Amino acid sequence: MTRTRLRTALTALALLVVTGCADDRADPAATGAGNGGELTVFAAASLRESFTRLGQDFEAAQGVRVTFNFAGSSALAAQINQGAPADVFAAAAPANMATVVDAGNSDGEPVTFARNQLVIAVPRGNPDGVTALSDLTKPDAKVAVCAEQVPCGAAARKALDAAGVALTPVTLEQDVRAALNKVRLGEVDAALVYRTDVRAAADDVDGIEFPESTGAVNDYPIVVLKDADHPAAARAFVDHVNSDTGRAVLTAAGFQVP
Amino acid sequence: MAGGTARARPTPTVAPRGTRRTGRTPVALLVPAILGLLFLVLPLAGLLVRTPWATLPQRLTEPGVLTALRLSVQTATLATLLCLLLGVPLAWLLARVQFPGRQLVRALVTVPLVLPPVVGGLALLLVFGRRGLVGSWLDSTFGVTVPFTTTAVVLAQAFVAMPFLIIAVEGALRGADTRYEEAAATLGAGRWTTFTHVTLPLVAPGIAAGAVLGWARALGEFGATITFAGNYPGRTQTMPVAVYLALETDLEAAIVLSLILLTVSVVILAGLRDRWASAP
Amino acid sequence: MTTGRPASLGQSVPAAGPRLLDAHLVVDRDSFRLDLPLTIAPGEVVALLGPNGAGKTTALRTLAGLLPLSAGHLTLAGRDLDHPVRRTWTPPERRPIGVVFQDYLLFPHLSALDNVAFGPRRHGLDRRQARDLAADWLTRMGLAEHARRKPRELSGGQAQRVALARALAVEPALLLLDEPLAALDARTRLDTRAQLQRHLAAHAGAALLVTHDPLDALVLADRLVVIEHGRVVQEGDAATITARPRTDYVARLVGLNLYRGYADGHRVRLGDGFELTTGDHHEGEVFVAFPPSAVALHPRRPDGSPRNTWPATITGIQQHGDNLRIQLVGPIEVAADVTPAAATQLRLAPGQPVWAAVKAAETRAYPAAPG
Numbered sequence: 001m002t003r004t005r006l007r008t009a010l011t012a013l014a015l016l017v018v019t020g021c022a023d024d025r026a027d028p029a030a031t032g033a034g035n036g037g038e039l040t041v042f043a044a045a046s047l048r049e050s051f052t053r054l055g056q057d058f059e060a061a062q063g064v065r066v067t068f069n070f071a072g073s074s075a076l077a078a079q080i081n082q083g084a085p086a087d088v089f090a091a092a093a094p095a096n097m098a099t100v101v102d103a104g105n106s107d108g109e110p111v112t113f114a115r116n117q118l119v120i121a122v123p124r125g126n127p128d129g130v131t132a133l134s135d136l137t138k139p140d141a142k143v144a145v146c147a148e149q150v151p152c153g154a155a156a157r158k159a160l161d162a163a164g165v166a167l168t169p170v171t172l173e174q175d176v177r178a179a180l181n182k183v184r185l186g187e188v189d190a191a192l193v194y195r196t197d198v199r200a201a202a203d204d205v206d207g208i209e210f211p212e213s214t215g216a217v218n219d220y221p222i223v224v225l226k227d228a229d230h231p232a233a234a235r236a237f238v239d240h241v242n243s244d245t246g247r248a249v250l251t252a253a254g255f256q257v258p
Numbered sequence: 259m260a261g262g263t264a265r266a267r268p269t270p271t272v273a274p275r276g277t278r279r280t281g282r283t284p285v286a287l288l289v290p291a292i293l294g295l296l297f298l299v300l301p302l303a304g305l306l307v308r309t310p311w312a313t314l315p316q317r318l319t320e321p322g323v324l325t326a327l328r329l330s331v332q333t334a335t336l337a338t339l340l341c342l343l344l345g346v347p348l349a350w351l352l353a354r355v356q357f358p359g360r361q362l363v364r365a366l367v368t369v370p371l372v373l374p375p376v377v378g379g380l381a382l383l384l385v386f387g388r389r390g391l392v393g394s395w396l397d398s399t400f401g402v403t404v405p406f407t408t409t410a411v412v413l414a415q416a417f418v419a420m421p422f423l424i425i426a427v428e429g430a431l432r433g434a435d436t437r438y439e440e441a442a443a444t445l446g447a448g449r450w451t452t453f454t455h456v457t458l459p460l461v462a463p464g465i466a467a468g469a470v471l472g473w474a475r476a477l478g479e480f481g482a483t484i485t486f487a488g489n490y491p492g493r494t495q496t497m498p499v500a501v502y503l504a505l506e507t508d509l510e511a512a513i514v515l516s517l518i519l520l521t522v523s524v525v526i527l528a529g530l531r532d533r534w535a536s537a538p
Numbered sequence: 539m540t541t542g543r544p545a546s547l548g549q550s551v552p553a554a555g556p557r558l559l560d561a562h563l564v565v566d567r568d569s570f571r572l573d574l575p576l577t578i579a580p581g582e583v584v585a586l587l588g589p590n591g592a593g594k595t596t597a598l599r600t601l602a603g604l605l606p607l608s609a610g611h612l613t614l615a616g617r618d619l620d621h622p623v624r625r626t627w628t629p630p631e632r633r634p635i636g637v638v639f640q641d642y643l644l645f646p647h648l649s650a651l652d653n654v655a656f657g658p659r660r661h662g663l664d665r666r667q668a669r670d671l672a673a674d675w676l677t678r679m680g681l682a683e684h685a686r687r688k689p690r691e692l693s694g695g696q697a698q699r700v701a702l703a704r705a706l707a708v709e710p711a712l713l714l715l716d717e718p719l720a721a722l723d724a725r726t727r728l729d730t731r732a733q734l735q736r737h738l739a740a741h742a743g744a745a746l747l748v749t750h751d752p753l754d755a756l757v758l759a760d761r762l763v764v765i766e767h768g769r770v771v772q773e774g775d776a777a778t779i780t781a782r783p784r785t786d787y788v789a790r791l792v793g794l795n796l797y798r799g800y801a802d803g804h805r806v807r808l809g810d811g812f813e814l815t816t817g818d819h820h821e822g823e824v825f826v827a828f829p830p831s832a833v834a835l836h837p838r839r840p841d842g843s844p845r846n847t848w849p850a851t852i853t854g855i856q857q858h859g860d861n862l863r864i865q866l867v868g869p870i871e872v873a874a875d876v877t878p879a880a881a882t883q884l885r886l887a888p889g890q891p892v893w894a895a896v897k898a899a900e901t902r903a904y905p906a907a908p909g
Contacts, residue, residue, distance in 0.1 A: 435643075437639065437643055438643055438645060440602075440604050440630070441637070441639055441645075443603070443629070443630035443631045444602050444604075444630050444631075444633075444635060444636065444637040444705075445631075445636075445660055445704065445705075445708060446632075446657055446708060447631055447656070447660045448631050451660065455656070456645060459645070459647040459648075460645075460647065462647075
């Protein structure tokens with residue numbers, strides 16, 4: 001019992017180190033060489049699994065190396081606006097995309113390629129029997145949601161408002177993975193996260209769908225950047241994401257596709 | 259005296275005075291020194307350049323700002339006290355007591371320096387969390403859970419700040435003349451009295467330096483705090499956490515918050531320093 | 539110079555009264571061994587003399603309890619403080635011993651008053667009583683107006699007296715003084731030595747003065763114990779030791795030229811065949827001693843009375859009080875004191891050959907074998 005918990009914890013530790021530290025703070029310069037037939041894609045952290053898959057397909061089909069910089073969308077937008085060399089930007093929220101577009105750093109209009117929906121993440125087996133948002137307001141329930149400054153927090157606020165649920169979380173996490181990790185570590189009883197995140201952590205958590213989440217769907221826009229070193233390859237990558245193959249991969253990861 | 263031929267002490271030769279070197283500072287030291295200063299100060303200048311001075315007063319009075327600031331100063335101070343309470347005895351142990359594995363213990367003490375703070379926070383969760391080694395016992399015995407509380411903030415800060423204090427105090431203890439402690443013993447002071455009445459006052463400057471370092475580190479603590487204590491305004495949202503979240507949406511707000519944190523810490527440290535400098 | 543009884547090496551001189559301190563200090567450390575029998579009577583001041591590394595400080599630290607004995611015993615006022623065989627050991631804070639350390643070790647963060655009050659406070663007095671007592675001691679030391687000063691604001695002599703007051707304020711059965719005057723300049727030394735003498739005379743307990751300065755020992759102590767390489771080489775009162783040194787170290791200490799040889803009446807044959815004529819009549823192994831002032835230097839071989847004359851070469855000249863001390867080599871090594879006027883007249887310089895002469899009447903011979 002204790003041993004499995006420890007193992008879970010250690011897995012979470014490893015995950016947190018990899019997802020939380022290493023990549024959220026990745027150095028754009030290190031991944032942004034941007035020449036020699038190398039495509040650089042800045043993508044929201046929640047796209048890690050699906051885009052890595054799509055990148056491999058794309059490399060095999062096109063013979064172009066794809067390098068990813070996965071991080072929080074706002075950090076990526078800031079990096080792009082500060083001149084980080086990137087060809088493609090895929091954001092987890094239209095607001096972050098707008099930052100880049102408004103700064104005149106995009107080439108053409110962004111297109112929405114995926115949608116993500118909030119679910120209630122609970123420990124595997126749903127020990128507290130959570131079925132609806134209102135279950136989270138029980139006095140003893142400890143709930144983590146994202147801070148409103150990040151897209152999953154904004155979406156959570158919208159969903160809670162739509163449901164008319166007055167929820168007092170114990171913490172407003174800095175990103176969706178941090179919120180999810182609190183569930184995996186057993187520190188909270190539930191967290192509002194994206195369906196894709198639950199899908200990726202299916203060994204440890206279950207996702208409870210709730211109707212109010214439809215009002216708080218998160219659009220994922222993608223765009224080719226103005227300063228792209230390889231505009232043609234960049235366009236090909238965006239097309240690949242929007243292709244049937246791309247949609248299949250995204251759907252498998254838990255995204256909805258338009 | 260008898261015999262009249264006692265050995266005389268040799269007359270000390272008087273060294274010529276007034277020839278103390280007052281020449282120019284060597285360029286080989288001056289140039290890297292100035293470069294070092296620039297390296298440390300320029301990023302601050304970068305912040306100042308981007309500061310939205312026009313909206314500054316209005317941003318300063320936003321309610322969340324003062325709450326986070328107060329929480330930061332309070333928790334950093336409590337964390338420093340905790341470090342003093344636990345760190346000074348540990349430093350004493352390392353400096354004064356021979357025991358097997360002392361080198362290992364000394365290395366372990368520096369672990370929080372090397373560990374990325376986020377991992378430190380996670381490690382604290384694994385110990386003090388609801389399912390943690392100690393935390394589960396606390397929960398089942400006292401019904402106390404540590405994560406997401408102000409206590410957790412203090413613990414996270416103390417965890418990362420403690421090595422600074424220990425290293426400073428241990429250095430001071432090693433540099434202190436242990437013969438004063440022997441003198442105290444011959445006057446009837448036991449080990450504890452000697453420690454409190456002689457050793458501590460002797461190394462007070464070292465303890466002060468360590469406490470300042472620790473306090474500053476605690477004040478700037480982010481990674482361990484957000485991982486272990488989470489983020490909730492008024493309870494666990496310290497200034498660095500507020501800065502991080504502000505960065506998500508509003509660069510200027512983040513800069514303003516950073517400047518406030520910087521100003522407050524500089525003012526407090528400078529004030530304390532004056533007090534110590536004038537102390538006997 | 540008075541002639542005392544011959545000191546007897548290896549046979550301890552009985553203390554004048556009952557023994558307050560009765561100790562046999564044995565410490566083994568690496569290749570060094572201290573083996574020092576030591577007794578001190580109440581009110582007696584014993585000086586422990588010896589060159590650097592002789593074991594003086596080690597002895598002091600064992601008495602204070604800062605270093606345990608390897609063997610032997612240490613009994614003070616009837617209490618067994620350290621007795622390895624009986625597995626008895628008393629930590630320093632529970633020994634009725636006061637120490638004046640070499641550089642005083644006044645607590646830098648405390649005022650003179652609080653330094654002196656530190657001991658009484660630890661011995662159960664409340665703050666006020668301890669301070670009153672400390673103030674008394676400072677007054678007795680003539681330091682009443684310096685009570686509020688921190689040690690760094692005191693002169694060397696003042697600090698020394700505060701240290702003495704601090705050690706005496708706990709009314710120790712045994713007072714230990716480690717080179718108490720070494721850190722002072724010559725002028726301050728004189729005053730402080732006189733004051734120290736007064737306070738030691740008033741101290742009812744035993745006192746042990748560790749020093750390498752013979753003058754301190756001779757002025758302050760009732761009895762001298764000289765150790766070299768951890769062992770007692772000579773013990774006795776000041777007069778005996780200054781008159782009859784038994785080792786080169788003691789001879790240098792008291793400023794005498796010392797030689798060992800075989801006496802046949804008034805003639806003493808030294809190891810290398812050189813002969814000295816002495817005023818004393820002896821047979822067998824003897825020491826011959828004479829002060830540097832007894833050595834006269836001549837540019838040529840002197841005629842007339844001195845029996846002992848020999849050619850020598852100057853190896854060094856040092857200022858010594860008002861005179862010059864001349865180091866000479868030749869059949870024997872010897873130190874001679876001459877006035878600067880004489881030195882100028884003789885044009886003395888290192889390397890210069892001269893004739894040395896000593897009147898037999900100015901030499902003293904005494905048996906080398908103890909007893």
